[in-house]
Amino acid sequence: MLEVNDLHAYYGKSHILQGVNLNIQEGEIVALLGRNGVGRSTTCKAIMGEVVPHGSVKFRGQEIAGKKAFEVANLGIGYVPENRDIFPGLTTRQNLILGLKPGQKDGAGRWAMQDMFDMFSNLSERADVEASVMSGGEQQMLTMCRTLMGDPDLVMIDEPTEGLSPQMVQKVATVLQEIAKRGVSTLLVEQKLSIALDIADRVYVMGHGQVVFEGTPLELKSREDVRKEWLEV
Numbered sequence: 001m002l003e004v005n006d007l008h009a010y011y012g013k014s015h016i017l018q019g020v021n022l023n024i025q026e027g028e029i030v031a032l033l034g035r036n037g038v039g040r041s042t043t044c045k046a047i048m049g050e051v052v053p054h055g056s057v058k059f060r061g062q063e064i065a066g067k068k069a070f071e072v073a074n075l076g077i078g079y080v081p082e083n084r085d086i087f088p089g090l091t092t093r094q095n096l097i098l099g100l101k102p103g104q105k106d107g108a109g110r111w112a113m114q115d116m117f118d119m120f121s122n123l124s125e126r127a128d129v130e131a132s133v134m135s136g137g138e139q140q141m142l143t144m145c146r147t148l149m150g151d152p153d154l155v156m157i158d159e160p161t162e163g164l165s166p167q168m169v170q171k172v173a174t175v176l177q178e179i180a181k182r183g184v185s186t187l188l189v190e191q192k193l194s195i196a197l198d199i200a201d202r203v204y205v206m207g208h209g210q211v212v213f214e215g216t217p218l219e220l221k222s223r224e225d226v227r228k229e230w231l232e233v
């Protein structure tokens with residue numbers, strides 16, 4: 001479904017991505033792990049066209065490197081960035097509506113606004129409250145739900161559990177599994193090994209702008225050397 005080949009990206013003169021290769025199949029949850037600053041978010045941004053990608057990014061066989069972010073989104077890739085990217089002056093409901101694609105009606109795709117309220121009662125309770133007054137965790141949920149409203153076929157979710165309470169982390173894990181159940185592919189950027197090992201079908205580990213390990217969660221569990229060198233702090 002998504003095929004990334006020899007992807008490079010730069011910030012000014014800094015060569016951040018140095019030939020990333022990865023792929024995601026239909027309905028898979030793929031985790032992208034790595035320490036701070038190795039280029040996980042930059043990988044998502046380069047796929048999305050928010051950072052200029054050098055190399056090949058194919059979505060359903062079509063080359064998308066060079067397309068603008070809104071074009072990539074309209075083709076069916078959703079991105080949930082790591083910063084809480086809400087519209088603070090708008091209500092929860094209004095934020096969710098803004099996730100719909102141009103011309104898309106609520107409930108026409110896999111997800112309806114009511115699904116979001118069913119999954120996250122916090123959002124339901126705050127449906128008509130300005131998003132700025134919500135907690136960081138709630139804003140994180142809202143960002144994820146807004147992306148789902150656009151009915152992506154592939155969603156890249158950047159550190160959804162960062163700063164969340166254990167109960168909220170569990171909730172996010174359940175939602176990620178629900179996303180997979182509805183046939184949506186997921187690229188899950190994580191720092192927490194546990195959630196990735198629990199729910200991912202496959203795992204990539206990044207180090208210094210490249211993929212340094214690819215395998216199943218079981219294989220990563222057995223590779224203490226990889227975890228020591230590239231994951232543990």
Ligand SMILES: Nc1ncnc2c1ncn2[C@@H]1O[C@H](COP(=O)(O)OP(=O)(O)OP(=O)(O)O)[C@@H](O)[C@H]1O
Nearest residue numbers: 011014016034035036037038039040041042043082
């Ligand atoms: N806008 C930017 N301008 C310049 N350098 C940047 C910018 N964004 C990121 N970088 C640098 O690029 C490298 C990769 O950053 P990236 O955000 O992809 O890391 P990451 O793996 O997502 O880690 P984390 O989210 O924990 O910071 C880092 O060294 C970072 O300092």
Ligand SMILES: [Mg+2]
Nearest residue numbers: 040041042082
């Ligand atoms: Mg990041």
